Amino acid sequence: MIVVVDYHKGNLLSVERGLRGAGAEVVVSDDPAQVRAADAVVLPGVGAFADAAASLEELGLGAAVADAVAAGAPFLGICLGMHLMFEHGTEHAPEAGPLPAGLGLVSGTVGLMPKTDEAGAAYKIPHVGWNSVEWDEADPLFDGLESGEYFYFTHSFAAPESVATIGRTTHSVTFPSAVRVPGHPVWGVQFHPEKSSDAGARLLANFVTVARAAAGRRGAAATMAEDTVLSKE
Amino acid sequence: MLTKRVIPCLDVKDGRVVKGVNFVGLRDAGDPIELARAYDEQRADEVIFLDITATSDDRATTVELASHASAELHLPYCVGGGFRSVADIRTMIAAGADKVSVNSAAVANPDLITQAARAFGTQAILVAIDAKAVPGNPNKWEVYVAGGRKNTGIDAVEWAREAARRGAGEILLTSMDRDGSRDGFDCHLTRTVARAVDIPVIASGGVGKLEHFAEGIIDGEADAVLAASVFHFGELTVRQVKESMRAAAIPVRL
Numbered sequence: 411m412i413v414v415v416d417y418h419k420g421n422l423l424s425v426e427r428g429l430r431g432a433g434a435e436v437v438v439s440d441d442p443a444q445v446r447a448a449d450a451v452v453l454p455g456v457g458a459f460a461d462a463a464a465s466l467e468e469l470g471l472g473a474a475v476a477d478a479v480a481a482g483a484p485f486l487g488i489c490l491g492m493h494l495m496f497e498h499g500t501e502h503a504p505e506a507g508p509l510p511a512g513l514g515l516v517s518g519t520v521g522l523m524p525k526t527d528e529a530g531a532a533y534k535i536p537h538v539g540w541n542s543v544e545w546d547e548a549d550p551l552f553d554g555l556e557s558g559e560y561f562y563f564t565h566s567f568a569a570p571e572s573v574a575t576i577g578r579t580t581h582s583v584t585f586p587s588a589v590r591v592p593g594h595p596v597w598g599v600q601f602h603p604e605k606s607s608d609a610g611a612r613l614l615a616n617f618v619t620v621a622r623a624a625a626g627r628r629g630a631a632a633t634m635a636e637d638t639v640l641s642k643e
Numbered sequence: 644m645l646t647k648r649v650i651p652c653l654d655v656k657d658g659r660v661v662k663g664v665n666f667v668g669l670r671d672a673g674d675p676i677e678l679a680r681a682y683d684e685q686r687a688d689e690v691i692f693l694d695i696t697a698t699s700d701d702r703a704t705t706v707e708l709a710s711h712a713s714a715e716l717h718l719p720y721c722v723g724g725g726f727r728s729v730a731d732i733r734t735m736i737a738a739g740a741d742k743v744s745v746n747s748a749a750v751a752n753p754d755l756i757t758q759a760a761r762a763f764g765t766q767a768i769l770v771a772i773d774a775k776a777v778p779g780n781p782n783k784w785e786v787y788v789a790g791g792r793k794n795t796g797i798d799a800v801e802w803a804r805e806a807a808r809r810g811a812g813e814i815l816l817t818s819m820d821r822d823g824s825r826d827g828f829d830c831h832l833t834r835t836v837a838r839a840v841d842i843p844v845i846a847s848g849g850v851g852k853l854e855h856f857a858e859g860i861i862d863g864e865a866d867a868v869l870a871a872s873v874f875h876f877g878e879l880t881v882r883q884v885k886e887s888m889r890a891a892a893i894p895v896r897l
Contacts (some may be wrong), residue, residue: 423713423739431717455762525841534843534866535814540688541645560646560896562688562719564741564766564812581645591760605719605741618870622756 412621413448415475415491416440417455417465425454425488428604432615434622438538442474450621451478454604455490458578459520459567460498460510462490482628484595484621485515489565490505492589492598493520501567515591516598516622518570524582533582536566543601545577551597552577553616559609561601563587569600595620645881646894647860648688648867649881650845651874654680655692658704660875675708676715679850682874683718685881688895690746691815691869694724695790706738713739723771723815729758730880736763744769744815747788750795750802753809760810769845770806774799775819775833784832791819799832800839807840814840815869818848833863845869856884857891 412434414426422438429436429452437444445451453475455462466472477559479485487495498509499520509519525535540560545552557577568585577588579600597617603610645661653660659673671677679690692712694705702725709722723744732743749756749770759768773791774784776800784799803814816836818829826848846865850856850873857870873879885895 419712421736421739423710424741428717456766512766521647534841536842537645538766538813538843539645539648563645564719566674566765602719605717607686611717631703 411435411437411625412450412452412618413445414438414452414454415445415471417462417469417471417598419455419457419462419465420620421456422454424602424604425452428611428614430616432618434618440469440471442470445471445474446477446481448478448483449625450484450486450634451475452617453485453487453491453494455488455493455494456564457490458502459490459493459512460502460504462494463499463510463512466494466513467556472513476515479515479594479596482595484617484624485597486617487598488604489600489602492600493567493569495589495591495596495598496520496569499567515596516569516572516574516589518572520567520569522613523566523568523585526580535582537581538564540606541579541581541587541601543577543579545588547576549576549590550595550620551590551599551613551616553619554612555609561587561599561603561606561610561613563601565600569598595624644894646688646896647865647888648845649856649884649888649895650689650691650867650869651679651682651881652691652693652847652869652871653689653875654695654871655705655708656694656696657760661695676711678875679712679716679718679720682715682881685729686885687718687881688867688896689719689721689741691723692725693744694722696725706734709735709738709740709773721769723769726755729755729762732759732763732768736752736767737746742767742769742812746769746771746773750786750797752816753805754788756806756809756811764809765812765823765842768811769813769815770803770811771815771817772799772803772806772836773817773819774836776829776832781831782835784835787819789881791822800835802834803840803844811842812844813845813866815845815847816865821849822847824849827855827862828859828865828868830863833859833865837864837866843867853884853887855886857893860888860893
């Protein structure tokens with residue numbers, strides 16, 4: 411079962427339906443216990459970092475997501491959900507005091523995209539529309555897709571470079587549009603796969619495949635543990 | 644590189660597409676979802692459903708449409724028309740709309756833009772502006788509301804600036820002088836607004852032939868181009884339009 415985390419900040423129908431279309435069993439939930447027990451977790455989101463971070467905290471969902479990830483559940487953050495994987499974000503941050511904190515799965519601070527490039531040419535922000543995502547190395551999330559594929563973006567803030575970057579996109583600057591915690595099934599994408607036609611459907615299906623394999627492994631491990639108990643008896 | 648978007652617009656009344664649809668290959672050319680799906684297959688970048696009904700009963704039909712669309716479509720879509728309050732917008736977004744466009748209500752109450760952007764994010768709020776040239780002044784356009792029936796006397800460029808400042812994520816700019824004319828976009832108007840704001844501008848009104856789309860991007864400096872009847876009547880496909888744009892060296896997603 412994939413749990414789509416509902417932190418009361420937006421519409422999750424498209425994500426839920428996108429995953430279901432990829433063949434997954436999906437439940438949308440704001441229950442931390444259900445998130446902890448998930449085979450895989452999807453954190454969607456539109457809106458602002460500070461508000462979302464506050465909601466996650468208030469609802470006890472941030473800790474639940476962190477626990478699920480620590481237990482090895484595959485994770486996919488989408489758009490703001492990807493931003494929330496980072497340590498901090500400046501969006502809607504209070505003028506004084508520390509920056510709002512994310513889950514801290516990846517280091518760095520999510521900041522506003524510049525409105526000009528290095529040469530001083532003007533760019534429209536929000537970055538809205540279909541842009542290409544480039545990657546150098548194969549990743550299970552990109553299975554069956556080619557570097558340069560177009561996905562749908564709509565955002566004004568962007569993640570910082572880190573060891574987690576696996577895909578990049580260029581608007582006013584080149585920014586990480588796909589990240590993965592090295593060595594873990596923990597991804598984030600800046601674009602909206604659920605709104606990105608065939609390519610997006612493929613990416614979601616790839617995540618569902620990973621989630622299913624992980625669930626299978628966990629199921630097998632649970633069965634083995636049970637067998638062990640039985641044999642002791 | 645960010646591509647320029649091609650956006651078919653569907654006028655919807657009582658849950659059905661109106662303004663004449665003669666689209667070959669559909670079982671039911673009046674079904675907005677079926678039409679939008681056909682545009683998705685042609686690689687449309689998003690679609691806009693414009694609700695042209697007025698009564699609250701009909702609004703319920705449009706909310707149903709938004710919900711149905713989120714189940715059936717895999718591209719972003721916007722629903723426009725008839726929003727009066729943040730609560731109206733919330734209902735539509737909860738039903739599955741990615742964005743809403745506000746027009747008359749935002750002119751009457753600009754704070755609606757601020758409130759809605761705060762509640763749903765700037766990316767969810769389009770401000771639609773219906774602009775008409777002021778006779779005798781080639782550099783001035785005024786904002787019309789109530790479906791183009793009422794002149795507010797407000798300067799269109801100034802209004803676009805204010806909308807952007809208040810948190811609009813995009814401007815959907817319709818030239819009333821060109822709408823339905825098939826003479827092409829008002830590139831002078833479009834360029835003037837596109838240069839005045841730092842958010843994307845969608846050009847609308849006047850498309851009659853293939854070249855007009857590239858003109859809107861190159862001459863009008865628009866970030867996206869919108870059309871209705873040339874698509875609905877099957878005169879042009881989205882793919883043809885994008886191929887012609889690409890031939891004009893415009894980045895598109897084919």
